[in-house]
Amino acid sequence: MALFLIGLIIFLASHSCRIFAESWRNQMIDRIGEVKWKGLYTIVSLIGFVIMVIGYGQARQSTVVLWQPNIALIYIALVLNLVAFIFLAGSSPSNNAIRLKLKHPMILGVKVWALAHLLSNGTLVNLILFGAFLIWAVLDFRSARKRPVHLPEQAQVSTKATVITIAAGVILWVVFIFGLHQYLIGVSPLAQLS
Structure with missing residues (x-):
């Protein structure tokens, strides 16, 4: 530890x-x-x-098991991770609606990702890891809102960029949930559903 x-x-x-x-x-x-x-x-x-x-x-x-997440929390975590991947994709390009509206979608994505993992993992090491990331993301988002955001002048929402951003987030989520998470982390997010 x-x-x-x-x-x-x-x-x-x-x-x-x-x-x-x-x-x-x-x-x-x-x-x-x-x-x-x-x-x-x-x-x-x-x-x-x-x-x-x-x-x-x-x-x-x-690690110490603190609680056993129920099946509903696993499903909620999967949906929250989808949102997190869309926010992550929303950090670029700068003219997508997610970036223009939220200003700091990557930090918000980390918040949502950490919360999702806190809901679906009940061990001490996961509580420390995802709790620390959630606290960091809350503090960083608060700090980032005080700084100027560097976006192109008079940036206008591009529907095409927004659709591509959302599609990229969904594709990344599918790839991660159905294989890459297992490969990189050694645990399938879907294993708890069976």
Whole structure:
């Protein structure tokens, strides 16, 4: 569990500079340049992510079961994950209705994803993982709403871009639910339904 917690802290801390240390982040960018900052940020994030994934895999083997989710929560989680994938796809292109209306759909997608996984997973390690991501997403969304949103001037909703965005989210969800989740995580989201 310790390795998992270390990785989780590194990963979320690296993604929290704009929440808790915006002025320090800006000073660092001014001092070392944006390209070097993004490189450093990426390296630290990847290190945290790898440690978190390895630690999660280890912690999952001997975690404490806190509750057993009922079948209704599993179905709700599947639908919420569909919404999360559509929000994720909505972060680009910038002229789709989801991006223009919500401004920060990727962060909202993380919120919905974390909530869905909290509903459908009743173990301590999952409570820590998805609870931490949900708290982070709430704080990041609040912080992001205070910052200017960089969208093209006078951006107008493109119906084509919106349809493509929604279709991409649905396709990603189908691919993930019906195979990629099992391949990457080792657990099928549909296994709890049988």
